[in-house]
Amino acid sequence: MRIVLLRDLKLAMRVGGxxxxxxxxxLILVVLVPFGIGPDAALLSAISPGILWIGALLACLxxxxxIFSLDYEDGTLDHxxxxxxxxESVVLAKxxxxxxxxxxxxxLISPLLGLMLGLPIEGYLWLVLSLVLGTPALSVIGTxxxxxxxxxxxxGLLLSVLVLPLYGPTLIFGAEVARRGSAGIELxxxxxxxxxxxxxxxxxxxxxxxxxxxxxxx
Amino acid sequence: MSLWEYANPxxxxxxxxxxxxxxxxxxxxxxxxxxxWGFFFTPDDYRMGSTVKIIYIHVPAALMAINSxxxxxxxxxxxxxxxxxxxxxxxxxxxxxxxxxxxxxxxxGAIWGQPMWGTWWAWDPxxxxxxxxxxxxxxxxxxxxxxxxxxxxxDLTSILCIVGSVFAVLSRYAVNFWNQxxxxxxxxxxxxxxxxxxxxxxxxxxxxxGFVFLFLTLVLIGTRSEIRIRRASVIAARKLLL
Amino acid sequence: xxxxVLDLCVSRSSQVLLANVSFELAAGQALILKGPNGLxxxxxxxxxxxxxxxxxxxxxxxxxxxxxxxxADGVKPSLTVAENxxxxxxxxxxxxxxxxxxxxxxxxxxSRFAGxxxxxxxxxxxxxxxxxxxxxxxxxxxxxxxxxxxxxTQLEEVIKQxxxxxxxxxxxxxxxLDLGSxxxxxxxxxxxxxxxVYDDAEAFL
Numbered sequence: 001m002r003i004v005l006l007r008d009l010k011l012a013m014r015v016g017g018x019x020x021x022x023x024x025x026x027l028i029l030v031v032l033v034p035f036g037i038g039p040d041a042a043l044l045s046a047i048s049p050g051i052l053w054i055g056a057l058l059a060c061l062x063x064x065x066x067i068f069s070l071d072y073e074d075g076t077l078d079h080x081x082x083x084x085x086x087x088e089s090v091v092l093a094k095x096x097x098x099x100x101x102x103x104x105x106x107x108l109i110s111p112l113l114g115l116m117l118g119l120p121i122e123g124y125l126w127l128v129l130s131l132v133l134g135t136p137a138l139s140v141i142g143t144x145x146x147x148x149x150x151x152x153x154x155x156g157l158l159l160s161v162l163v164l165p166l167y168g169p170t171l172i173f174g175a176e177v178a179r180r181g182s183a184g185i186e187l188x189x190x191x192x193x194x195x196x197x198x199x200x201x202x203x204x205x206x207x208x209x210x211x212x213x214x215x216x217x218x
Numbered sequence: 219m220s221l222w223e224y225a226n227p228x229x230x231x232x233x234x235x236x237x238x239x240x241x242x243x244x245x246x247x248x249x250x251x252x253x254x255w256g257f258f259f260t261p262d263d264y265r266m267g268s269t270v271k272i273i274y275i276h277v278p279a280a281l282m283a284i285n286s287x288x289x290x291x292x293x294x295x296x297x298x299x300x301x302x303x304x305x306x307x308x309x310x311x312x313x314x315x316x317x318x319x320x321x322x323x324x325x326x327g328a329i330w331g332q333p334m335w336g337t338w339w340a341w342d343p344x345x346x347x348x349x350x351x352x353x354x355x356x357x358x359x360x361x362x363x364x365x366x367x368x369x370x371x372x373d374l375t376s377i378l379c380i381v382g383s384v385f386a387v388l389s390r391y392a393v394n395f396w397n398q399x400x401x402x403x404x405x406x407x408x409x410x411x412x413x414x415x416x417x418x419x420x421x422x423x424x425x426x427x428g429f430v431f432l433f434l435t436l437v438l439i440g441t442r443s444e445i446r447i448r449r450a451s452v453i454a455a456r457k458l459l460l
Numbered sequence: 461x462x463x464x465v466l467d468l469c470v471s472r473s474s475q476v477l478l479a480n481v482s483f484e485l486a487a488g489q490a491l492i493l494k495g496p497n498g499l500x501x502x503x504x505x506x507x508x509x510x511x512x513x514x515x516x517x518x519x520x521x522x523x524x525x526x527x528x529x530x531x532a533d534g535v536k537p538s539l540t541v542a543e544n545x546x547x548x549x550x551x552x553x554x555x556x557x558x559x560x561x562x563x564x565x566x567x568x569x570x571s572r573f574a575g576x577x578x579x580x581x582x583x584x585x586x587x588x589x590x591x592x593x594x595x596x597x598x599x600x601x602x603x604x605x606x607x608x609x610x611x612x613t614q615l616e617e618v619i620k621q622x623x624x625x626x627x628x629x630x631x632x633x634x635x636x637l638d639l640g641s642x643x644x645x646x647x648x649x650x651x652x653x654x655x656x657v658y659d660d661a662e663a664f665l
Binding site for chain 3: 004007010011015071073074075076078079080082084217
Binding site: 144148149152154155158161162164165166168169172173176189190193197204205208211212215216218 | 350353354356357360361364365370373374377378380381382384385388389391392393395396
């Protein structure tokens with residue numbers, strides 16, 4: 001699994017593009033929000049945790065279709081499917097690579113954007129923590145969606161339609177942690193739920209994704 | 219003789235040809251009696267006035283919206299385990315019916331909610347859950363539409379249905395956590411004490427039965443046409459070779 | 461026998477292509493499958509390697525026997541030739557990529573990015589992957605496409621070497637490969653299925 005992961009990271013570095021694009025998208029999206037909502041600092045401060053979470057979610061979503069498509073087109077997936085490592089771990093490696101190149105950097109850069117939106121000082125730690133702990137779930141769920149739409153022409157839009165409803169619970173718990181954190185109230189329950197969700201999908205969903213991949217490869 | 223015999227498409231067609239008139243007649247009778255009884259021969263609620271009468275559409279539609287997904291889940295499992303085509307096609311046929319039921323529940327809910335809560339829409343957990351269910355139906359149908367090979371489509375949508383069911387339950391809990399709402403508890407449940415007075419309860423049961431039969435009728439018709447479409451393509455494929 | 465195929469039927473999009481295909485392949489043997497386009501050769505190979513389910517019939521082979529090479533070789537343009545091979549070497553737990561490199565004369569290109577290779581060079585890189593897998597049965601789908609004469613000779617040598625080491629090869633090709641006396645040719649024409657759709661779909665009639 002480590003091998004696939006390292007190769008994917010190397011590919012992401014070499015090609016560049018994807019690595020930075022999701023973050024650029026996130027930046028631009030968050031900058032656009034005040035244009036739509038108005039420059040009222042109090043309002044922006046109040047909604048900033050939610051905006052940052054939705055921005056991160058969309059940035060994750062838009063980079064999903066590249067998880068498998070290149071490996072599918074050049075035949076790598078065929079070879080991996082009959083290689084001695086289980087397809088489930090290939091899926092998990094792919095999701096991890098996606099997280100390391102989108103979710104994690106998004107989480108780390110979010111304080112900067114929080115600053116611009118006037119996020120209260122108590123909120124930064126929780127914002128970063130919620131994104132770092134919650135985006136793995138987004139990557140794993142997204143990998144399932146990417147596997148489902150593999151090889152479909154115009155799969156991109158379908159991918160969004162399939163994945164967005166599945167993102168609901170993660171967004172609710174993740175944004176709740178960030179929101180409660182910035183309001184300085186108790187947040188143990190949503191934080192635990194978010195953790196449980198991330199680990200739960202990591203444990204179960206790769207099996208569904210691998211099954212879907214096998215169907216799409218035949 | 220086992221029930222699985224009717225998993226054969228031709229046997230299913232024969233059986234459903236015989237069953238369809240009965241099921242559809244039952245649905246019409248139950249709906250007419252239930253709705254007329256409900257609309258014209260029950261008193262107004264002391265609190266809600268005559269608006270309560272939308273319950274005879276709202277509650278059955280909401281029930282069927284959920285049960286239809288549940289039926290799709292069972293049919294998907296049967297397809298994945300036993301690979302009966304009828305099962306996959308029945309799941310496919312149930313989806314649009316479920317989608318429309320969800321829409322009816324949402325719309326009647328909005329119409330009912332306006333005089334009751336003073337708003338067409340509220341981000342109440344129940345309403346939100348139905349909105350999420352609506353999205354799940356859309357995704358499921360979109361996936362069916364976009365895959366050409368019918369067997370692959372059945373496989374993939376079945377897996378999506380199973381994963382979607384898990385996430386639907388998760389969403390329900392998440393949404394409950396997110397907002398404790400204004401919607402009253404379930405109006406009807408078999409294990410709890412009923413909290414709707416008998417006068418409303420009996421016609422309600424009748425219209426629920428009507429909706430169940432209506433659902434059956436529509437799913438039967440849908441499955442039959444799906445079977446015929448597959449049949450036509452099988453025949454066409456044959457002609458091509460001969 | 462390293463591979464026995466018994467009464468295999470394969471289909472593509474609900475259409476049976478080949479029916480009752482049977483053959484055996486012993487260690488040290490190669491089998492070349494011939495047939496016109498669209499007959500289902502690729503589908504047959506994919507079914508044998510387990511990439512897609514067969515409709516019926518049996519494939520008897522040891523676990524993890526197959527190495528598969530097809531039109532798409534899984535070559536990453538942004539990795540160097542050596543890195544491409546090293547990836548598969550790690551996957552297959554085999555640390556020796558130098559013999560694979562020299563077998564296909566890729567040593568000089570070792571540190572070049574695969575994206576800068578010509579089609580034939582890329583093809584050789586894809587085929588070099590087979591040597592790394594250490595798998596006994598090579599399943600090759602059109603291996604000689606875009607190879608020049610010298611490279612084809614190289615390919616023949618590598619396959620012969622593989623056969624001598626106790627391996628086996630199942631090859632679909634339109635060209636000519638000279639693999640010596642241990643090679644048979646099987647024409648798939650007689651397995652062509654003419655009756656149309658498969659049993660499963662018959663249920664709809």
